Amino acid sequence: MLRPSTLALSIIGLLACAVLGILAFSGLLTAAHQPRLDANRELVTRLGLTDLALFTEARYTRHPSQADLHSALQDHPGAFDHFPSGALLAPPAHLTRLHSDTHEPVAGKTVSPD
Amino acid sequence: MSPWLEKQFHLIDFTLASLARRKTRNLGLLVVYTLLVFVLASLTLYSNALRSEAKHVLAGSPEVILQRMVAGRHDLIPPGYLDKIGRIRGVQKKEGRLWGYYYDPVLNANYTFMARPASEVADGMIMVGEALARERGLAKNNTISFRSYSGKLFTFEVAAVLSPDSELLSADLVLLSEDDFRRFFEYPDGHYTDIALSVANPQEVRNVAAKLTAALPDSRPILREEVQRTYQSVFDWREGILLTVLAGAILAFAILAWEKASGLSAEEKREIGILKAIGWETGDVIRMKVWEGLLISLTAFLGGFLAAYVHVFHFGAAVFAPVLKGWSVLYPKFALVPAVDGLQVATLFFFTVFPYTAAILVPIWRAAITDPDAVMR
Numbered sequence: 001m002l003r004p005s006t007l008a009l010s011i012i013g014l015l016a017c018a019v020l021g022i023l024a025f026s027g028l029l030t031a032a033h034q035p036r037l038d039a040n041r042e043l044v045t046r047l048g049l050t051d052l053a054l055f056t057e058a059r060y061t062r063h064p065s066q067a068d069l070h071s072a073l074q075d076h077p078g079a080f081d082h083f084p085s086g087a088l089l090a091p092p093a094h095l096t097r098l099h100s101d102t103h104e105p106v107a108g109k110t111v112s113p114d
Numbered sequence: 115m116s117p118w119l120e121k122q123f124h125l126i127d128f129t130l131a132s133l134a135r136r137k138t139r140n141l142g143l144l145v146v147y148t149l150l151v152f153v154l155a156s157l158t159l160y161s162n163a164l165r166s167e168a169k170h171v172l173a174g175s176p177e178v179i180l181q182r183m184v185a186g187r188h189d190l191i192p193p194g195y196l197d198k199i200g201r202i203r204g205v206q207k208k209e210g211r212l213w214g215y216y217y218d219p220v221l222n223a224n225y226t227f228m229a230r231p232a233s234e235v236a237d238g239m240i241m242v243g244e245a246l247a248r249e250r251g252l253a254k255n256n257t258i259s260f261r262s263y264s265g266k267l268f269t270f271e272v273a274a275v276l277s278p279d280s281e282l283l284s285a286d287l288v289l290l291s292e293d294d295f296r297r298f299f300e301y302p303d304g305h306y307t308d309i310a311l312s313v314a315n316p317q318e319v320r321n322v323a324a325k326l327t328a329a330l331p332d333s334r335p336i337l338r339e340e341v342q343r344t345y346q347s348v349f350d351w352r353e354g355i356l357l358t359v360l361a362g363a364i365l366a367f368a369i370l371a372w373e374k375a376s377g378l379s380a381e382e383k384r385e386i387g388i389l390k391a392i393g394w395e396t397g398d399v400i401r402m403k404v405w406e407g408l409l410i411s412l413t414a415f416l417g418g419f420l421a422a423y424v425h426v427f428h429f430g431a432a433v434f435a436p437v438l439k440g441w442s443v444l445y446p447k448f449a450l451v452p453a454v455d456g457l458q459v460a461t462l463f464f465f466t467v468f469p470y471t472a473a474i475l476v477p478i479w480r481a482a483i484t485d486p487d488a489v490m491r
Contacts, residue, residue, distance in 0.1 A: 003123065003127055004126070004127050004130040004131070005122075005123045005124075005126035005127045005130065006123070008126060008130055008409060009126065011413070012409070012412050012413060012416065015412075015413070015416035015417060015420060016412075016416055018416075018420055019416055019419055019420060019459075022420075022423055022454055023454060023456055023459060026452065026453065026454040026456075029452045030166075030451050030452055030453050033449070033451045033452075036279045036449075037167070037170050037171060037451065039277065039279060039280065040170075040171040040279065040280050040282070040283055041170060041171050041173060041174035042174065043174075043276075043277075043280050043283060043284065044171050044172060044174035044175050044283060045174035045175075047228065047230070047287075047289070048175070048176050048209070048211055048310045049175060049283055049284075050172070050175045050176070050179060050336075050341050051341070052168060052171075052172075052282055052283060052345065053226070053243070053245070053281070053282065053283055053284060053285035053286050053287065053444070053446055054282075054439070054442065054445075054446070055442045056223055056224045056225070056226070056285070056286045056442045056443065056444050057223075057224060057442055057443070058224075059215065061442075062215070062224065062226060062286070064344050064345075064348060065336060065340065065341040065344040065345070066179065066181070066188075066308075066336060068183075068186065068187060068188055
């Protein structure tokens with residue numbers, strides 16, 4: 001007759017082995033996806049793509065990285081967001097950056113205040 | 115077996131028997147605990163997989179995209195603009211890109227039209243993304259007509275459907291020749307949508323961007339690292355939204371676990387009193403309760419994590435996908451890379467197993483050092 005402690009520790013041991021196995025072989029498990037990932041990266045390079053095709057309803061949701069600095073207020077200042085997926089996109093980084101960090105000029109952004 | 119190990123086995127036997135006496139209560143706690151770990155682990159695994167995918171594929175995007183701004187809005191690149199960039203050192207390759215959006219009233223969806231050289235797509239032909247082909251019922255050699263913004267009807271033949279594996283990037287994509295693109299959108303000759311720049315030395319990208327801004331004050335360079343950062347923050351943001359929604363549930367569990375772990379019931383106090391009266395040492399009582407905490411929290415963590423792994427990578431995170439993936443008319447189908455971040459798992463372990471086990475210790479120690487007679491009364 002199996003002792004309850006042996007049974008409990010065996011179950012926990014088995015679960016722990018499965019979790020450690022996932023962690024240890026994570027690289028191997030992702031390797032199966034590598035050809036797909038590489039083909040996609042090649043497509044991105046060849047076509048010069050910049051964004052994921054997740055939300056296609058507006059410029060600033062289809063190409064968030066290319067949207068102007070005022071999106072989602074793109075129609076007029078203070079304009080409400082038209083699309084629900086706007087709620088799933090983060091606000092532009094300059095809006096959430098700490099004020100103390102803003103003295104560092106970021107290349108690629110406008111020099112004058114937005 | 116060493117006496118120490120034998121003692122631990124006996125303690126665990128006793129702990130399990132004690133847990134079995136309050137079966138419903140402890141099973142309920144274990145189920146809720148496992149569910150909480152399952153929810154948090156699913157969220158972490160799903161967001162991490164999306165982040166890894168975006169990071170890997172977008173590493174191939176152009177080093178710098180140069181947009182022209184007019185009155186604060188993105189405008190077309192006029193002829194001669196490309197020549198001005200040619201003089202900036204470090205720029206290896208520059209290419210005017212032609213792309214735009216087309217609203218298709220049939221699907222009520224927007225497509226992204228992108229021009230490709232004639233060597234890739236011949237005039238009168240198009241290549242379309244898998245999601246678009248699926249929704250419009252298109253296959254190779256089919257023809258499709260689009261009414262342009264000027265009202266003219268253009269008919270194209272589908273030369274190829276892009277690989278379904280690339281749907282995450284090409285769901286709504288329509289690739290056509292440069293001549294067709296200009297005719298369809300009546301794009302003025304010599305104008306481009308934006309410019310893609312290749313910079314030989316990655317260390318130079320920021321300098322090149324600064325030089326571009328100085329040389330072309332009406333331009334806005336977008337760096338590849340900014341593109342990648344955008345997607346990292348998009349998925350961070352969504353993870354945050356769901357965590358905020360779940361905050362109430364997490365707090366409710368914290369209160370439940372704290373109450374269960376730190377407040378001893380009269381029955382438990384009497385049990386400790388009896389154990390001490392029959393000769394158990396304070397250390398043994400504490401060890402028994404630590405085993406109780408560890409057995410519950412480890413089973414919940416490991417079970418919850420494994421269930422989350424299966425849920426996310428084998429069932430496509432059916433429970434959370436609508437919130438984490440979002441939605442659109444042309445939504446891509448994609449498989450997730452089973453990427454697991456060890457640090458995230460460790461963080462989850464620390465914040466779920468450790469507090470519960472630690473919360474058990476203080477009240478037990480307090481009860482265990484009290485006089486057995488007083489505890490039993």
